[in-house]
């Protein structure tokens with residue numbers, strides 16, 4: 001295995017209570033092989049740094065035009081020509097109003113561990129730890145493996161939040177090193193999965209089966225998107241999870257309500273959000289879907 005001591009992240013977040021047990025520090029890796037149409041972190045998708053352009057913050061000072069070595073900023077409306085921009089970040093550094101921001105930062109294992117250990121007492125008292133998500137942690141398997149290993153050596157509980165896509169030989173070493181796996185299952189039908197995420201779900205389902213066979217604590221998570229995967233898909237997912245539960249009692253399933261908090265980010269990145277008119281769901285609306293899972297005998301997490 002290659003040793004990889006640097007990786008690229010787009011964010012860290014302390015005091016999270018939603019992605020694993022207790023109070024946790026979240027690490028968001030940059031890069032994802034999927035393009036889910038509901039993705040709320042579009043800045044996570046591309047593996048390289050890029051500029052977020054929050055036009056509503058712009059005060060029109062023109063500094064970004066002056067510093068850009070690629071002449072990529074339009075001097076009339078300060079819009080970036082992304083074909084010319086190489087994400088050097090100079091405009092972000094000079095933008096007092098924080099209209100232009102660079103997303104994507106190279107970090108070392110040691111830097112992330114230093115962030116994590118600061119809250120070790122909080123993890124201990126709450127049953128928490130660190131969760132590596134993204135983006136997709138499996139796009140940087142060697143780095144994530146090294147980080148998880150470094151945390152384990154300091155007795156910090158580790159979890160990864162993953163779509164499970166990829167070759168098992170890469171996936172397995174990261175899964176083996178994590179204490180808990182939060183495994184997204186987006187759609188059981190292969191054609192729909194391809195249509196809504198851009199990739200087949202074959203390797204995902206195979207990896208889910210192999211992960212469950214390892215006996216590890218796995219929480220499957222279904223982002224429920226109205227009109228996309230909320231019908232028969234919930235029953236199919238429940239049947240799949242129920243089957244895995246028979247070999248591993250630590251397998252559970254959780255439903256996540258659709259939200260559109262990431263909608264504006266698409267504009268800031270110069271991309272289109274395809275679910276523009278879809279209303280967000282309330283958690284209470286998930287009740288009927290949880291009932292389907294319970295009737296199938298699934299261990300559910302609310």
Ligand code: SF4
Pocket residue numbers: 057058059060061062063064065078091094095096097098099100
């Ligand atoms: S530096 Fe920032 S505030 Fe000034 S014109 Fe550029 S984007 Fe707008």
Ligand code: SF4
Pocket residue numbers: 051067068069070071072073080084085086087088089090091092
């Ligand atoms: S990131 Fe660099 S190349 Fe891109 S617009 Fe800003 S200054 Fe120009």
